[in-house]
Amino acid sequence: xxxxxxxxxxxxxxxxxxxxxxxxxxxxxxxxxxxxxxxxxxxxxxxxxxxxxxxxxxxxxxxxxxxxxxxxxxxxxxxxxxxxxxxxxxxxxxxxxxxxxxxxxxxxxxxxxxxxxxxxxxxxxxxxxxxxxxxxxxxxxxxxxxxxxxxxxxxxxxxxxxxxxxxxxxxxxxxxxxxxxxxxxxxxxxxx
Amino acid sequence: xxxxxxxxxxxxxxxxxxxxxxxxxxxxxxxxxxxxxxxxxxxxxxxxxxxxxxxxxxxxxxxxxxxxxxxxxxxxxxxxxxxxxxxxxxxxxxxxxxxxxxxxxxxxxxxxxxxxxxxxxxxxxxxxxxxxxxxxxxxxxxxxxxxxxxxxxxxxxxxxxxxxxxxxxxxxxxxxxxxxxxxxxxxx
Numbered sequence: 001x002x003x004x005x006x007x008x009x010x011x012x013x014x015x016x017x018x019x020x021x022x023x024x025x026x027x028x029x030x031x032x033x034x035x036x037x038x039x040x041x042x043x044x045x046x047x048x049x050x051x052x053x054x055x056x057x058x059x060x061x062x063x064x065x066x067x068x069x070x071x072x073x074x075x076x077x078x079x080x081x082x083x084x085x086x087x088x089x090x091x092x093x094x095x096x097x098x099x100x101x102x103x104x105x106x107x108x109x110x111x112x113x114x115x116x117x118x119x120x121x122x123x124x125x126x127x128x129x130x131x132x133x134x135x136x137x138x139x140x141x142x143x144x145x146x147x148x149x150x151x152x153x154x155x156x157x158x159x160x161x162x163x164x165x166x167x168x169x170x171x172x173x174x175x176x177x178x179x180x181x182x183x184x185x186x187x188x189x190x191x192x
Numbered sequence: 193x194x195x196x197x198x199x200x201x202x203x204x205x206x207x208x209x210x211x212x213x214x215x216x217x218x219x220x221x222x223x224x225x226x227x228x229x230x231x232x233x234x235x236x237x238x239x240x241x242x243x244x245x246x247x248x249x250x251x252x253x254x255x256x257x258x259x260x261x262x263x264x265x266x267x268x269x270x271x272x273x274x275x276x277x278x279x280x281x282x283x284x285x286x287x288x289x290x291x292x293x294x295x296x297x298x299x300x301x302x303x304x305x306x307x308x309x310x311x312x313x314x315x316x317x318x319x320x321x322x323x324x325x326x327x328x329x330x331x332x333x334x335x336x337x338x339x340x341x342x343x344x345x346x347x348x349x350x351x352x353x354x355x356x357x358x359x360x361x362x363x364x365x366x367x368x369x370x371x372x373x374x375x376x377x378x379x380x
Binding site: 022025026029030032033036037039040044045046047048049050051052112113115116117150151152153154155156157159160161163164167168183189191 | 262271341346352362
Protein backbone atom coordinates (compact mmCIF):
# COMPACT_ATOMS: atom_id res chain seq x y z
CA UNK A 1 0.00 0.00 0.00
CA UNK A 2 1.06 3.54 -0.59
CA UNK A 3 1.95 5.77 2.30
CA UNK A 4 3.28 9.15 3.26
CA UNK A 5 6.48 8.90 5.26
CA UNK A 6 7.65 11.80 7.43
CA UNK A 7 11.04 11.50 9.13
CA UNK A 8 11.40 11.96 12.89
CA UNK A 9 8.30 10.16 14.10
CA UNK A 10 8.09 7.64 16.88
CA UNK A 11 9.57 7.98 20.37
CA UNK A 12 6.48 6.77 22.16
CA UNK A 13 4.20 9.28 20.45
CA UNK A 14 1.71 8.55 17.76
CA UNK A 15 3.52 7.96 14.49
CA UNK A 16 3.32 10.75 11.91
CA UNK A 17 3.42 8.19 9.10
CA UNK A 18 0.00 7.90 7.57
CA UNK A 19 -1.25 5.36 5.08
CA UNK A 20 -3.22 6.49 2.04
CA UNK A 21 -5.68 3.82 1.10
CA UNK A 22 -5.07 3.05 -2.55
CA UNK A 23 -8.12 0.85 -3.19
CA UNK A 24 -10.84 3.57 -3.06
CA UNK A 25 -8.57 5.94 -4.94
CA UNK A 26 -8.11 3.49 -7.81
CA UNK A 27 -11.85 2.72 -7.71
CA UNK A 28 -12.60 6.42 -8.05
CA UNK A 29 -10.21 6.81 -10.97
CA UNK A 30 -11.70 3.78 -12.71
CA UNK A 31 -15.25 5.11 -12.23
CA UNK A 32 -14.23 8.53 -13.60
CA UNK A 33 -12.60 6.89 -16.64
CA UNK A 34 -15.68 4.74 -17.29
CA UNK A 35 -18.00 7.74 -17.00
CA UNK A 36 -15.90 9.90 -19.32
CA UNK A 37 -15.52 7.11 -21.87
CA UNK A 38 -19.26 6.43 -21.91
CA UNK A 39 -20.21 10.09 -22.25
CA UNK A 40 -17.43 10.94 -24.74
CA UNK A 41 -18.58 12.44 -28.03
CA UNK A 42 -16.39 11.14 -30.81
CA UNK A 43 -18.21 12.74 -33.74
CA UNK A 44 -18.44 16.49 -33.30
CA UNK A 45 -21.32 18.28 -34.91
CA UNK A 46 -21.16 21.90 -35.85
CA UNK A 47 -23.01 24.32 -38.09
CA UNK A 48 -22.31 26.37 -41.15
CA UNK A 49 -24.30 29.56 -41.47
CA UNK A 50 -26.23 31.16 -44.29
CA UNK A 51 -28.01 34.47 -44.19
CA UNK A 52 -31.37 35.07 -45.86
CA UNK A 53 -30.80 38.84 -45.84
CA UNK A 54 -34.34 39.85 -45.02
CA UNK A 55 -34.42 43.66 -44.87
CA UNK A 56 -36.13 45.25 -41.92
CA UNK A 57 -39.16 47.54 -42.30
CA UNK A 58 -38.27 51.04 -43.51
CA UNK A 59 -37.89 53.61 -40.73
CA UNK A 60 -39.80 56.77 -41.36
CA UNK A 61 -37.98 58.71 -38.61
CA UNK A 62 -34.58 58.43 -40.31
CA UNK A 63 -33.42 59.98 -43.52
CA UNK A 64 -31.82 57.35 -45.72
CA UNK A 65 -28.63 58.40 -47.45
CA UNK A 66 -27.84 56.98 -50.82
CA UNK A 67 -25.58 54.01 -50.21
CA UNK A 68 -22.95 52.96 -52.70
CA UNK A 69 -23.66 49.34 -53.67
CA UNK A 70 -21.04 46.96 -52.33
CA UNK A 71 -19.36 44.30 -54.44
CA UNK A 72 -20.86 40.85 -54.03
CA UNK A 73 -19.37 37.57 -55.13
CA UNK A 74 -21.76 35.44 -57.19
CA UNK A 75 -20.67 31.80 -57.30
CA UNK A 76 -22.48 29.74 -59.92
CA UNK A 77 -22.17 25.98 -60.00
CA UNK A 78 -21.74 24.82 -63.57
CA UNK A 79 -22.03 21.36 -65.06
CA UNK A 80 -19.84 18.46 -63.94
CA UNK A 81 -17.39 16.54 -66.11
CA UNK A 82 -15.48 13.26 -65.86
CA UNK A 83 -18.32 11.60 -63.98
CA UNK A 84 -18.68 14.32 -61.37
CA UNK A 85 -14.96 14.56 -60.56
CA UNK A 86 -14.58 17.96 -62.16
CA UNK A 87 -16.96 20.88 -61.96
CA UNK A 88 -16.97 24.26 -63.64
CA UNK A 89 -17.69 27.40 -61.62
CA UNK A 90 -18.32 30.98 -62.54
CA UNK A 91 -17.09 33.62 -60.08
CA UNK A 92 -18.59 37.02 -60.76
CA UNK A 93 -18.11 40.14 -58.64
CA UNK A 94 -21.01 42.56 -59.02
CA UNK A 95 -21.74 45.89 -57.41
CA UNK A 96 -25.39 46.74 -57.87
CA UNK A 97 -26.11 46.09 -61.55
CA UNK A 98 -22.56 46.51 -62.80
CA UNK A 99 -20.14 43.65 -63.17
CA UNK A 100 -16.66 44.22 -61.76
CA UNK A 101 -14.94 40.97 -62.56
CA UNK A 102 -15.76 37.57 -64.02
CA UNK A 103 -13.81 34.35 -64.07
CA UNK A 104 -14.75 30.85 -65.14
CA UNK A 105 -12.79 28.00 -63.63
CA UNK A 106 -12.82 24.22 -63.70
CA UNK A 107 -11.87 22.59 -60.44
CA UNK A 108 -11.26 19.05 -59.29
CA UNK A 109 -13.69 17.73 -56.70
CA UNK A 110 -12.09 15.83 -53.82
CA UNK A 111 -14.41 13.22 -52.32
CA UNK A 112 -13.79 12.14 -48.74
CA UNK A 113 -16.24 9.81 -47.01
CA UNK A 114 -19.18 11.04 -49.06
CA UNK A 115 -18.25 14.69 -48.64
CA UNK A 116 -17.25 16.80 -51.62
CA UNK A 117 -14.52 19.41 -51.26
CA UNK A 118 -13.17 21.97 -53.68
CA UNK A 119 -9.70 23.05 -52.48
CA UNK A 120 -8.86 24.81 -55.77
CA UNK A 121 -12.10 26.79 -55.59
CA UNK A 122 -11.36 27.96 -52.04
CA UNK A 123 -7.84 29.06 -53.12
CA UNK A 124 -9.31 30.99 -56.06
CA UNK A 125 -11.99 32.66 -53.89
CA UNK A 126 -9.34 33.60 -51.34
CA UNK A 127 -7.14 35.27 -53.97
CA UNK A 128 -10.16 37.13 -55.40
CA UNK A 129 -11.24 38.30 -51.96
CA UNK A 130 -7.73 39.62 -51.34
CA UNK A 131 -8.08 41.72 -54.50
CA UNK A 132 -11.75 42.79 -54.35
CA UNK A 133 -13.10 42.16 -50.84
CA UNK A 134 -14.14 45.31 -48.95
CA UNK A 135 -14.62 44.37 -45.31
CA UNK A 136 -11.15 43.61 -43.96
CA UNK A 137 -10.72 45.59 -40.75
CA UNK A 138 -11.09 43.73 -37.46
CA UNK A 139 -13.48 46.41 -36.21
CA UNK A 140 -15.70 46.08 -39.31
CA UNK A 141 -18.88 44.30 -38.23
CA UNK A 142 -20.01 43.63 -41.80
CA UNK A 143 -18.84 40.83 -44.00
CA UNK A 144 -18.53 40.56 -47.75
CA UNK A 145 -21.54 38.88 -49.29
CA UNK A 146 -21.42 35.77 -51.45
CA UNK A 147 -24.46 34.58 -53.39
CA UNK A 148 -24.65 30.93 -54.35
CA UNK A 149 -26.40 29.98 -57.59
CA UNK A 150 -27.12 26.35 -58.30
CA UNK A 151 -29.55 24.29 -60.31
CA UNK A 152 -32.34 22.42 -58.56
CA UNK A 153 -30.76 18.97 -58.78
CA UNK A 154 -27.37 19.64 -57.12
CA UNK A 155 -27.05 17.45 -54.03
CA UNK A 156 -26.85 19.12 -50.62
CA UNK A 157 -23.39 17.63 -49.95
CA UNK A 158 -22.00 19.53 -52.94
CA UNK A 159 -23.64 22.76 -51.83
CA UNK A 160 -21.99 22.36 -48.43
CA UNK A 161 -18.66 21.71 -50.21
CA UNK A 162 -19.02 25.00 -52.09
CA UNK A 163 -20.16 26.95 -48.99
CA UNK A 164 -17.19 25.50 -47.10
CA UNK A 165 -14.89 26.71 -49.92
CA UNK A 166 -16.46 30.21 -49.77
CA UNK A 167 -15.84 30.34 -46.02
CA UNK A 168 -12.14 29.52 -46.48
CA UNK A 169 -10.86 33.16 -46.66
CA UNK A 170 -10.34 34.37 -43.11
CA UNK A 171 -9.97 37.80 -41.59
CA UNK A 172 -9.57 39.30 -38.15
CA UNK A 173 -12.81 40.07 -36.32
CA UNK A 174 -13.14 41.99 -33.07
CA UNK A 175 -15.53 40.48 -30.53
CA UNK A 176 -15.56 42.77 -27.49
CA UNK A 177 -11.94 43.12 -26.43
CA UNK A 178 -10.79 39.96 -28.19
CA UNK A 179 -9.76 39.65 -31.82
CA UNK A 180 -10.53 36.34 -33.46
CA UNK A 181 -10.27 34.80 -36.90
CA UNK A 182 -13.51 34.88 -38.85
CA UNK A 183 -14.69 33.81 -42.27
CA UNK A 184 -14.61 36.76 -44.65
CA UNK A 185 -17.96 36.03 -46.31
CA UNK A 186 -21.60 35.66 -45.49
CA UNK A 187 -23.35 33.26 -47.83
CA UNK A 188 -26.87 33.38 -49.14
CA UNK A 189 -28.72 31.46 -51.85
CA UNK A 190 -29.99 32.89 -55.10
CA UNK A 191 -33.65 31.93 -55.48
CA UNK A 192 -34.61 31.14 -59.03
CA UNK B 193 -30.28 -19.77 14.59
CA UNK B 194 -27.37 -20.39 16.93
CA UNK B 195 -23.99 -18.81 16.55
CA UNK B 196 -21.14 -21.27 16.22
CA UNK B 197 -17.52 -20.73 16.99
CA UNK B 198 -15.63 -20.45 13.71
CA UNK B 199 -13.91 -23.55 12.50
CA UNK B 200 -10.34 -24.08 11.51
CA UNK B 201 -8.94 -21.57 9.08
CA UNK B 202 -6.33 -21.98 6.39
CA UNK B 203 -2.81 -20.79 7.23
CA UNK B 204 -3.66 -20.64 10.96
CA UNK B 205 -4.96 -23.98 12.13
CA UNK B 206 -3.94 -25.65 8.88
CA UNK B 207 -0.45 -24.31 8.22
CA UNK B 208 -0.11 -25.39 4.56
CA UNK B 209 3.63 -25.06 4.90
CA UNK B 210 4.39 -25.79 1.27
CA UNK B 211 2.15 -22.89 0.20
CA UNK B 212 3.71 -20.51 2.73
CA UNK B 213 7.13 -21.55 1.52
CA UNK B 214 6.22 -20.92 -2.08
CA UNK B 215 4.59 -17.54 -1.37
CA UNK B 216 7.34 -16.20 0.89
CA UNK B 217 9.92 -17.16 -1.72
CA UNK B 218 12.06 -19.45 0.42
CA UNK B 219 13.71 -22.04 -1.67
CA UNK B 220 12.29 -20.81 -4.98
CA UNK B 221 10.90 -17.94 -6.96
CA UNK B 222 7.91 -16.27 -5.32
CA UNK B 223 4.55 -16.61 -7.02
CA UNK B 224 3.37 -13.27 -5.63
CA UNK B 225 3.92 -10.51 -8.18
CA UNK B 226 4.41 -6.90 -7.15
CA UNK B 227 2.22 -4.36 -8.90
CA UNK B 228 3.81 -0.94 -9.26
CA UNK B 229 1.09 1.35 -7.99
CA UNK B 230 2.93 4.56 -8.83
CA UNK B 231 3.05 3.95 -12.58
CA UNK B 232 -0.49 2.54 -12.58
CA UNK B 233 -1.89 5.63 -10.87
CA UNK B 234 0.15 7.89 -13.17
CA UNK B 235 -1.38 6.08 -16.14
CA UNK B 236 -4.93 6.35 -14.78
CA UNK B 237 -4.53 10.03 -13.91
CA UNK B 238 -3.21 10.73 -17.44
CA UNK B 239 -6.26 9.04 -18.97
CA UNK B 240 -8.61 10.98 -16.69
CA UNK B 241 -6.95 14.29 -17.61
CA UNK B 242 -7.08 13.49 -21.33
CA UNK B 243 -10.75 12.48 -21.19
CA UNK B 244 -11.65 15.54 -19.12
CA UNK B 245 -9.97 17.81 -21.66
CA UNK B 246 -11.79 16.22 -24.58
CA UNK B 247 -15.09 16.16 -22.68
CA UNK B 248 -17.79 18.26 -24.20
CA UNK B 249 -21.22 18.80 -22.77
CA UNK B 250 -22.54 19.98 -26.13
CA UNK B 251 -21.94 18.84 -29.69
CA UNK B 252 -24.01 15.68 -29.62
CA UNK B 253 -27.50 15.76 -30.99
CA UNK B 254 -29.65 12.85 -31.90
CA UNK B 255 -30.34 12.63 -35.61
CA UNK B 256 -33.50 11.17 -37.10
CA UNK B 257 -33.14 7.97 -39.09
CA UNK B 258 -32.16 8.33 -42.73
CA UNK B 259 -29.95 11.38 -42.33
CA UNK B 260 -26.28 11.31 -43.25
CA UNK B 261 -24.70 14.66 -42.55
CA UNK B 262 -22.05 16.09 -44.86
CA UNK B 263 -18.76 17.31 -43.39
CA UNK B 264 -17.25 20.77 -43.45
CA UNK B 265 -14.10 22.40 -42.19
CA UNK B 266 -15.02 26.06 -41.63
CA UNK B 267 -17.75 25.63 -39.05
CA UNK B 268 -18.99 27.28 -35.89
CA UNK B 269 -20.35 25.77 -32.68
CA UNK B 270 -23.94 24.64 -32.45
CA UNK B 271 -26.37 26.72 -30.45
CA UNK B 272 -29.78 26.21 -28.97
CA UNK B 273 -32.25 26.88 -31.79
CA UNK B 274 -35.26 25.22 -33.41
CA UNK B 275 -34.17 22.25 -35.51
CA UNK B 276 -35.69 21.15 -38.80
CA UNK B 277 -34.76 17.68 -40.05
CA UNK B 278 -35.06 16.94 -43.77
CA UNK B 279 -34.83 13.35 -44.94
CA UNK B 280 -35.32 12.01 -48.47
CA UNK B 281 -39.07 11.65 -47.74
CA UNK B 282 -40.21 14.19 -45.21
CA UNK B 283 -39.56 17.39 -43.31
CA UNK B 284 -39.70 17.08 -39.52
CA UNK B 285 -39.92 19.72 -36.83
CA UNK B 286 -39.33 18.27 -33.36
CA UNK B 287 -40.06 14.82 -34.78
CA UNK B 288 -43.43 15.87 -36.23
CA UNK B 289 -43.84 15.70 -40.04
CA UNK B 290 -44.27 19.22 -41.44
CA UNK B 291 -44.01 18.67 -45.16
CA UNK B 292 -43.12 16.23 -47.87
CA UNK B 293 -39.71 16.31 -49.55
CA UNK B 294 -40.85 14.27 -52.54
CA UNK B 295 -43.59 16.71 -53.51
CA UNK B 296 -41.03 19.55 -53.57
CA UNK B 297 -38.66 17.45 -55.70
CA UNK B 298 -41.46 16.50 -58.10
CA UNK B 299 -42.58 20.13 -58.48
CA UNK B 300 -38.90 21.05 -59.23
CA UNK B 301 -39.65 24.62 -58.20
CA UNK B 302 -38.57 26.65 -55.19
CA UNK B 303 -41.72 27.04 -53.11
CA UNK B 304 -43.01 27.99 -49.69
CA UNK B 305 -43.78 24.86 -47.66
CA UNK B 306 -46.99 25.80 -45.84
CA UNK B 307 -46.89 23.30 -42.95
CA UNK B 308 -43.28 24.13 -42.17
CA UNK B 309 -44.03 27.85 -42.43
CA UNK B 310 -46.92 27.59 -39.96
CA UNK B 311 -44.89 25.52 -37.52
CA UNK B 312 -41.90 27.89 -37.55
CA UNK B 313 -44.12 30.95 -37.36
CA UNK B 314 -45.85 29.39 -34.34
CA UNK B 315 -42.49 28.88 -32.64
CA UNK B 316 -41.55 32.48 -33.36
CA UNK B 317 -44.82 33.76 -31.91
CA UNK B 318 -44.40 31.65 -28.79
CA UNK B 319 -40.85 33.02 -28.29
CA UNK B 320 -42.09 36.58 -28.67
CA UNK B 321 -44.89 36.01 -26.17
CA UNK B 322 -42.56 34.42 -23.62
CA UNK B 323 -39.77 36.98 -24.11
CA UNK B 324 -41.46 40.29 -24.95
CA UNK B 325 -38.38 42.36 -24.08
CA UNK B 326 -35.84 40.26 -25.95
CA UNK B 327 -34.82 40.46 -29.59
CA UNK B 328 -35.78 37.37 -31.53
CA UNK B 329 -32.55 35.66 -32.67
CA UNK B 330 -34.14 34.20 -35.82
CA UNK B 331 -31.82 31.21 -35.98
CA UNK B 332 -32.98 27.84 -37.28
CA UNK B 333 -30.77 24.79 -37.74
CA UNK B 334 -31.39 22.54 -40.72
CA UNK B 335 -30.35 18.92 -40.39
CA UNK B 336 -30.38 17.56 -43.93
CA UNK B 337 -29.43 14.35 -45.58
CA UNK B 338 -26.41 14.74 -47.87
CA UNK B 339 -28.37 13.53 -50.92
CA UNK B 340 -31.29 15.97 -50.67
CA UNK B 341 -31.43 18.05 -53.89
CA UNK B 342 -30.88 21.81 -53.95
CA UNK B 343 -34.53 22.58 -54.71
CA UNK B 344 -35.49 21.27 -51.26
CA UNK B 345 -32.62 23.15 -49.60
CA UNK B 346 -33.68 26.41 -51.23
CA UNK B 347 -37.38 25.85 -50.52
CA UNK B 348 -36.75 25.18 -46.82
CA UNK B 349 -34.32 28.12 -46.66
CA UNK B 350 -36.90 30.46 -48.22
CA UNK B 351 -39.73 29.14 -46.03
CA UNK B 352 -37.63 29.67 -42.88
CA UNK B 353 -36.84 33.22 -43.98
CA UNK B 354 -40.53 33.95 -44.64
CA UNK B 355 -41.41 32.56 -41.19
CA UNK B 356 -39.04 35.03 -39.53
CA UNK B 357 -35.87 32.95 -39.31
CA UNK B 358 -33.36 34.77 -41.55
CA UNK B 359 -30.29 33.14 -40.00
CA UNK B 360 -30.31 29.61 -41.31
CA UNK B 361 -27.60 27.22 -40.17
CA UNK B 362 -26.81 23.86 -41.70
CA UNK B 363 -25.74 21.13 -39.34
CA UNK B 364 -22.59 19.34 -40.49
CA UNK B 365 -19.96 17.02 -39.11
CA UNK B 366 -16.91 18.98 -38.09
CA UNK B 367 -13.66 17.96 -39.74
CA UNK B 368 -10.16 19.35 -39.05
CA UNK B 369 -9.18 23.00 -39.16
CA UNK B 370 -9.69 25.91 -36.83
CA UNK B 371 -13.13 27.30 -36.23
CA UNK B 372 -13.89 30.75 -37.60
CA UNK B 373 -15.59 33.16 -35.23
CA UNK B 374 -17.91 35.20 -37.39
CA UNK B 375 -18.67 35.43 -41.08
CA UNK B 376 -20.21 32.03 -41.43
CA UNK B 377 -21.59 32.60 -37.97
CA UNK B 378 -23.49 35.76 -38.60
CA UNK B 379 -26.47 34.34 -36.88
CA UNK B 380 -25.21 34.83 -33.38
